[in-house]
Amino acid sequence: MEEIQILNQEGIQVFKTLGQGAFGRVFLSYNKGIGLIAAKVMQSKVFDEKEWDAAGILQQGEPIPFIVQFKSAKNFGEYVVILMEFANLKSLDNIIKKNYTLSPGTLRAIAKQLFEGLRLIHSRGLVHRDIKGENLMMHCPPGSNRVIVKIADFGLVKLQGGGMQQTMLMSAKGTPLNMAPELVIGDGNADAKVDVWSVGVVLYQLAYHDYPIKAMSVLQLQQMMQSRRIARPAVIQDVVLWNFIQKLLVFDRKDRYSAEEALSDPYFTGPYAIQQINADAKQIVQQSFALQQNGDQSVTKYDLDQTYIVSGIEIKAALNYNPDVELKPIYQQIQSGQFQQQQQIYPIQPYPVYPPGHNISPPPQPYQIQPVQTYNPNNNIHPGQIYPKIPPNLKPVLIPANLKPAVIPANIQPVQIQQLDIVQPDQLNNQQNNGIIARPGDDVQFSQENNKVVSQSISTITTSF
Structure with a gap:
């Protein structure tokens, strides 16, 4: 798989596929310099730099723990790779689909x-435009029971100039059943309140296990929105919650809450907001205080506020999933450093690494590496035959584990990246040409002055992304 090869060549170990679409995939991966990450590999033709620009904007000012953090990106010509924070507790959509009834406090x-x-x-100044259960990830820091809900996938983000109240034309992009009326049946003039409507839909789903407007097609959705009616749940146990959701799902955006106004609603500020805090939440806050005092920098001010605490105990029960258990084999593999070596014996032409917010311009055209005959342990190899080259100007180079021990002649001359060197086969007792024996998995370091192998080590090679 080409996507995995690209990641391997960048020193990124791939464990499994987290999700995929028509134009890309997301892999659970690991990089020594970053840690456990989600690596998104997508076709360049569908990559919108607005998503990356948004990542740069979101990193400015006060940190936002409630978004999936971007780490870095690279353009490989046909593909773009984006490294992101890994949220280990699936998405809110998994809870919605289970029709699980969460406690009022959670x-x-x-x-x-x-x-x-x-x-x-x-x-x-950003509008997400695609808030839905699938894009609301959950993360439970290993060894803790606190859950952070993280907004993901800024692929449809819109930059809103002139402030949050400024309207602008928006195309009807997103998931129809989660889209605000002004995008479905309006004139397209919209503002940040389209996201408020979408969160209202998600909360309706979590509370009442259905969509507020149940339509089977876009045409039917348009017709039903014309009636300006929201389906009233058969049973309403929490009137304060129902009143709050109604204010989020107001058809006229001018009367709909903004996100800031929503936080001032009695649903969050009234007496029930304190009375319904879970006992788990209070204990988690105490644990967070202890972690902070011990120097844990991942603890934020929100982790010390009971009203923001989502109980990991309840969420894990709802999902019937515990990341500490399910991901344990991966954590053990990371700690032991036992990765399947998949690096190429010759590297791809390096590309620049982009921090969030920087333009990802097309890379220079790399040398075209011609297909070469590779060694198969079941085949005989012959002295003097051409095998995959080891470029003399690269240090260090990892010799793949499936290559038999070979003597690398010390008289290798500098070559272009697309050229090949001759590697003498299995001659463990032959020290001719002052070569140094390289065994499977060894790292070989070359001297650029005289093109001689100068040292060997068995340390694992990782490439900075």
């Missing part, structure tokens, strides 16, 4: 995290 804390995240996103 549902409220999820809502509060979402609106605080939206408030900070909107304060940067």
Whole structure:
């Protein structure tokens, strides 16, 4: 698979596929310099630099823990690779599909995290435009029981100039059943409140296990929105919650809450907001205080506020999934450093690494590496035959584990990247040409002055991304 080869060549170990679409895939991966990450590999033709520009904007000012953090990106010509924070507890959509009824305190804390995240996103002048359960990830820091809801996938983000109240033309992009009326049946003039409507849909799904407007097609959705009616749940146990959701799902955006206004609703500020805080949440806050005192820099001010605490105990039960257990083999593999070596014996032409917010311009054309005959342990190899080259100007080079021990002649001359060197075969006792024996998996370091192998080590090679 070409996507995995690209990641391997960048020193990124791939464990499994997290998701995929028509134009790309997301892999659970590991890089020594970054840690456990989600690596998104997508076709360049569908990559929108607005997503990367948004990542740069979101990194400015006050940190936003309620978004999936971007790490870095690279353009490989046909593909773009984006490294992102890995959220280990699946998405809210998994809870929605299970029709699991969350406790009032947990549902409220999820809502509060979402609106605080939206408030900070909107304060940067950005509109997400594709809020839905699948794009609301959850993360439980290993060994803890606190859950952070993280808004993901800024592929449809819109930059809103002139402030949060400024309207602008928006195309009807996104998921129809989660889209605000002004995008479905309006004239396209919209503002950041389209995200508020979408969060309202998600909260309706979590609370009442259905969509507020149940349509089977876009045409039917348009017709039903014309009636300006929201389906009233058969049973309403929490009137304060129902009143709050109604204010989020107002058809006229001028009367709809902003994210900041939503946080001031009695749903968050009234007496029930304190009374319904879970006992788990109070204990998690105490644990967070202890972690902070011990120097844990991942603890934020929100982790010390009971009203923002989502109980990992309840979420894990709802999902029937515990990342500490399910991901344990991967954590053990990382700690032991036992990765399947998949690096190429020759590297691809290096490309620049882009921090969030920088333009990802097309890379220079790399040398065209011609296909060469590779060694198969079942085949005989013959002295003097051409095998995959080891470029003399690269240090160090990892010799793949499936290559038999070979003597690398010390008289290798500098060559272009697309050329090949001759590697003498299995001659363990032959020290001719002052070569140094390289065994499978060894790292070989070359001297650029005289093109001689000067040292060997068995340390693992990782390439900075």
